[in-house]
Amino acid sequence: MKNIVIVGGGAGGLELATFLGNKLGRKQQANVVLIDRNQTHLWKPLLHEVATGVLDAETDAVSFRAHAHNHHFHFEQGAVTRIDRTNKYIELAPVYGLEGDMIVIARRIPYDYLVLAIGSKSNDFKTKGVAENCIFLDSPDQALRFQHRMLELFLKFAENNALSEIGEDESKQKLVEEGKVNIAIVGGGATGVELSAELFNAAQHLSSYGYGKIDPGHLKVTLIEAGGRLLPALPERISNSVQKELEELGVIVKTNTMITEATPNGLTTKDGQEISADLMVWAAGVRISSVTQQFDGLELNRINQIHIKNTLQTTVDDSIFAIGDCAFLLQSDGTPVPPRGQAANQMATLCGQNIVAMFDNKPLKDFTYRDKGSLVSLSKFTALGNITTGKKSSMTIEGRLARVAYISLYRLHQQKLHGCFKTGLIILIGRLNRFIRPSLKLY
Structure with a gap:
C-alpha cells in the first residue's frame, strides 16, 4: 500500500487529506497521513474573531485526530525539519509537553507521494522590536x-x-x-x-x-x-x-x-x-518558513516558496507536490498565483484529483487559478467586496448580500470537511448557542 503524506493542516491541507482519505484511505488503496505541529485546525480567516472573543476557538476548532478517524486517514503531530528525496522520507522534530518534557521522539515518516502545504506566516521584514x-x-x-x-x-x-x-x-x-x-x-x-x-x-x-x-x-x-x-x-x-x-x-x-x-x-x-x-x-505581509531550505534541493524562490509545475508537482521531483502559500507557480500572464485562501482551496482540489489520477494511471490536469473575487467583513456593521461574474468582469456587492457571501465561504470549507448534513447541524448548533452562550468569550 502506498503512503501519501500531507504536511500542513491548514484549509488546503485538511481538505486534501479529507478528500484522499474518503477516496483512497477508505478503500485501503493508500495510507494517507496528515502532519501538523498543532492538534486542531481553525479556518485562518476567523482568527481576528478569536482575537476579540467573538468566536470561541475551542468550539469551532476541528480536532485532527477525531477528523482523521472519521475520514479514513492518520494524523501525526510534529514539525517537519527535512526531506530525504533519495530514501523518500521526511523527518519530524520531537513533540514537547507544557512542562518541557519530550512526549514524542523525532520520527521519520516514509512517503510515496508527498504534498507540502505548510502555508505562510506574518512577515515582520526584520523590523526592530x-x-x-x-x-x-x-x-x-x-x-x-x-x-x-x-x-x-x-x-x-x-x-x-x-x-x-x-x-x-x-x-x-x-x-x-x-x-x-x-x-x-x-x-x-x-x-x-x-x-x-x-x-x-x-x-x-x-x-x-x-x-x-x-x-x-x-x-x-x-x-x-x-x-x-x-x-x-x-x-x-x-x-x-x-x-x-x-x-x-x-x-x-x-x-x-x-x-x-x-x-x-x-x-x-x-x-x-x-x-x-x-x-x-x-499583520503586514507574509513569509514562508526557511525550513523549505532543508527540503533536499527543491527549487525555491527568494522568499523560500517552492517552484511547482502546472500539475502542482515540484520542478525537480514528480512525487512531491506543493499547494497554497508555500507554492510558487507563474500564470499564463506572467504573474504568480497569489497567496490567498481561494488559491489554496483550488490547488487542494486539483492536487487530490491528480493524485487519484496517478493511482488510476490517467493523465494529470494543469492548474488554472480562477479569481472569484474578494470580500471583507467589518464585523456586524457591514461587508463589502467584489465577486467575479466572467473572465474580465466583476460585480461589487456590499451590506447584507456581501455578508451572506462572506459567511458562505466558511460554510463551503465546512462542507468539504464534514459534508452537507453535518454542516447543517453545525449551523443549527451555532444558532442555538446564541441563546445559551454569552455573545463574547470572556476568559
Missing part, C-alpha cells in the same frame, strides 16, 4: 494571547472608571478622563481591516458584561498601512469605501506610513512619528 513587542495572528494561540491582553486593558479601563464614580482624588480622575484602550494594528490587508472593525463590536459587548460604559471614544484603534491605500487586492472604490466605514466607526487610518521600530510603548514611523499603543498587532 516587532518580534518582541507585537502579536502576530497566525495561530489560535496567538489570537488567544491578543484576546487575554485586550481583556486586561478593558478591565483596567473599567476599574479606573469605577474610581472616578466613587469620588477618588483629582489625579486619579484625570487619569480616567485621559484613559483609553489604545490598540495599534500594522497592515491594511484583510486581517488588519477586519480586526479593526471587530474591536469596536467587542467593546460594545463588553459594556454589557461588567466592564463599565464603553463608547467609541474610549477605544483608540490605529490602523497603519505602508502602501497608499487599504486592501490593495480590491478595487480602489471598495478600498475607499472600507476606509470611510472604518473612520466612521472611530478607527484612525494612516496610509503611506512605514514602521521602522516597535517598542513596549508603541511604534516609530520612518519619518520619526511616535504612535503610542498598549497593544500592537503586526
Whole structure:
C-alpha cells in the first residue's frame, strides 16, 4: 500500500487529506497521513474573531485526530525539519509537553507521494522590536494571547472608571478622563481591516458584561498601512469605501506610513512619528518558513516558496507536490498565483484529483487559478467586496448580500470537511448557542 503524506493542516491541507482519505484511505488503496505541529485546525480567516472573543476557538476548532478517524486517514503531530528525496522520507522534530518534557521522539515518516502545504506566516521584514513587542495572528494561540491582553486593558479601563464614580482624588480622575484602550494594528490587508472593525463590536459587548460604559471614544484603534491605500487586492472604490466605514466607526487610518521600530510603548514611523499603543498587532505581509531550505534541493524562490509545475508537482521531483502559500507557480500572464485562501482551496482540489489520477494511471490536469473575487467583513456593521461574474468582469456587492457571501465561504470549507448534513447541524448548533452562550468569550 502506498503512503501519501500531507504536511500542513491548514484549509488546503485538511481538505486534501479529507478528500484522499474518503477516496483512497477508505478503500485501503493508500495510507494517507496528515502532519501538523498543532492538534486542531481553525479556518485562518476567523482568527481576528478569536482575537476579540467573538468566536470561541475551542468550539469551532476541528480536532485532527477525531477528523482523521472519521475520514479514513492518520494524523501525526510534529514539525517537519527535512526531506530525504533519495530514501523518500521526511523527518519530524520531537513533540514537547507544557512542562518541557519530550512526549514524542523525532520520527521519520516514509512517503510515496508527498504534498507540502505548510502555508505562510506574518512577515515582520526584520523590523526592530516587532518580534518582541507585537502579536502576530497566525495561530489560535496567538489570537488567544491578543484576546487575554485586550481583556486586561478593558478591565483596567473599567476599574479606573469605577474610581472616578466613587469620588477618588483629582489625579486619579484625570487619569480616567485621559484613559483609553489604545490598540495599534500594522497592515491594511484583510486581517488588519477586519480586526479593526471587530474591536469596536467587542467593546460594545463588553459594556454589557461588567466592564463599565464603553463608547467609541474610549477605544483608540490605529490602523497603519505602508502602501497608499487599504486592501490593495480590491478595487480602489471598495478600498475607499472600507476606509470611510472604518473612520466612521472611530478607527484612525494612516496610509503611506512605514514602521521602522516597535517598542513596549508603541511604534516609530520612518519619518520619526511616535504612535503610542498598549497593544500592537503586526499583520503586514507574509513569509514562508526557511525550513523549505532543508527540503533536499527543491527549487525555491527568494522568499523560500517552492517552484511547482502546472500539475502542482515540484520542478525537480514528480512525487512531491506543493499547494497554497508555500507554492510558487507563474500564470499564463506572467504573474504568480497569489497567496490567498481561494488559491489554496483550488490547488487542494486539483492536487487530490491528480493524485487519484496517478493511482488510476490517467493523465494529470494543469492548474488554472480562477479569481472569484474578494470580500471583507467589518464585523456586524457591514461587508463589502467584489465577486467575479466572467473572465474580465466583476460585480461589487456590499451590506447584507456581501455578508451572506462572506459567511458562505466558511460554510463551503465546512462542507468539504464534514459534508452537507453535518454542516447543517453545525449551523443549527451555532444558532442555538446564541441563546445559551454569552455573545463574547470572556476568559
